[in-house]
Amino acid sequence: MMHITTLEQHFLAEHRRLGARGNFTSLLTAIGVAAKVITREVRRAGLNAILGTADSQNTHGETQQKLDLLANDLLCRTVIPTGHLCAVASEEMEGLLPIPDDVPRGPYTLAFDPLDGSSNIDYNVSVGTIFSIHRRITPEGPGTEADLLQRGATQVAAGYVVYGSSTMFVYSTGAGVFGFTLDPTIGEFVLSHPNIRTPPRARMYSTNEANRDRWSPGIRDFVDELRSPIRNGGACTSRYVGSLVADFHRNLLAGGIFLYPGDSKNPNGKLRLLYEAAPLAFLVEQAGGRASTGCERILDIQPTHLHQRVPLILGCADDVAEAEQFIRRAETPAAARGPRAPSLSR
Ligand code: AHG
Numbered sequence: 001m002m003h004i005t006t007l008e009q010h011f012l013a014e015h016r017r018l019g020a021r022g023n024f025t026s027l028l029t030a031i032g033v034a035a036k037v038i039t040r041e042v043r044r045a046g047l048n049a050i051l052g053t054a055d056s057q058n059t060h061g062e063t064q065q066k067l068d069l070l071a072n073d074l075l076c077r078t079v080i081p082t083g084h085l086c087a088v089a090s091e092e093m094e095g096l097l098p099i100p101d102d103v104p105r106g107p108y109t110l111a112f113d114p115l116d117g118s119s120n121i122d123y124n125v126s127v128g129t130i131f132s133i134h135r136r137i138t139p140e141g142p143g144t145e146a147d148l149l150q151r152g153a154t155q156v157a158a159g160y161v162v163y164g165s166s167t168m169f170v171y172s173t174g175a176g177v178f179g180f181t182l183d184p185t186i187g188e189f190v191l192s193h194p195n196i197r198t199p200p201r202a203r204m205y206s207t208n209e210a211n212r213d214r215w216s217p218g219i220r221d222f223v224d225e226l227r228s229p230i231r232n233g234g235a236c237t238s239r240y241v242g243s244l245v246a247d248f249h250r251n252l253l254a255g256g257i258f259l260y261p262g263d264s265k266n267p268n269g270k271l272r273l274l275y276e277a278a279p280l281a282f283l284v285e286q287a288g289g290r291a292s293t294g295c296e297r298i299l300d301i302q303p304t305h306l307h308q309r310v311p312l313i314l315g316c317a318d319d320v321a322e323a324e325q326f327i328r329r330a331e332t333p334a335a336a337r338g339p340r341a342p343s344l345s346r
């Protein structure tokens with residue numbers, strides 16, 4: 001008999017397992033509520049005048065989409081009143097988000113990308129929301145940036161919502177990755193993908209190949225290896241949606257590697273550590289995968305500022321390890337290189 005486990009029931013079980021302080025369940029539930037409301041807006045985007053750009057730019061100088069701002073506002077209005085947060089940061093906002101004086105400060109911090117893939121919104125391509133939760137490290141009172149600038153390895157929870165052919169809520173508290181599908185007929189997220197695991201290797205890669213000429217030799221060599229017809233198991237196929245959450249979700253379930261490396265124009269790449277790389281790195285490692293800059297484990301990086309970008313290579317563990325090998329080899333003077341390591345066996 002297939003159990004019906006809702007998101008909230010799962011949160012409660014995780015809360016008990018963690019012996020969580022504060023009301024962990026209430027915070028995660030609030031994110032689930034925001035996901036349902038954003039789903040409603042995304043599903044009607046062509047009818048409710050929220051397509052197109054707002055007359056504003058974010059701190060990255062990126063033009064904001066109306067749905068970026070709406071999703072940001074909906075998340076703030078659901079999670080901040082819970083009183084379980086001491087500090088909140090959004091990809092779309094410059095500094096810490098204000099928590100009204102009459103709202104208690106709790107033991108957690110939240111960082112989120114309210115709408116990922118927003119360049120795709122107007123064309124009905126899957127987009128997402130990404131979130132990351134830490135326990136505060138300052139003793140009490142209003143949280144500070146220090147409470148948010150923690151290594152990804154210390155996250156207590158991370159997850160994303162993908163607004164695709166269905167809406168899915170995928171999260172981990174450090175004991176595996178669980179996926180829930182929104183059943184619109186009852187308004188509940190129901191467990192549909194228990195204990196998600198990603199395979200060690202796959203034959204799918206995701207990257208914006210328009211950037212190829214700016215890549216380092218190691219990245220170029222690795223992507224050429226993925227495309228090689230003589231690669232063990234045959235050449236890989238390419239899938240690139242342009243929404244990180246959509247590409248990540250497909251690769252997590254089907255197997256694959258996503259690369260947004262640094263390049264000669266943007267040495268740190270495009271993606272943000274706190275709002276994109278660290279939460280997805282937490283999830284992919286929980287699912288048996290790997291996430292690095294190409295040189296350093298994402299979860300080991302000590303953040304220095306709220307909006308720092310990092311090169312990101314994440315997905316199947318052996319594929320990411322092979323990418324790191326190619327980068328190391330390319331950075332080793334030719335005279336010092338040994339024989340080229342055979343591609344990891346397929
Ligand atoms: P966001 O919409 O939150 O700014 O994120 C967009 C990111 C990510 O979703 C995607 O993988 C990447 O931008 C695509 O960048 P390119 O268009 O440069 O390939």
Ligand code: MN
Nearest residue numbers: 113116117276
């Ligand atoms: Mn994003």
Ligand code: MN
Nearest residue numbers: 113115116117
């Ligand atoms: Mn975004």
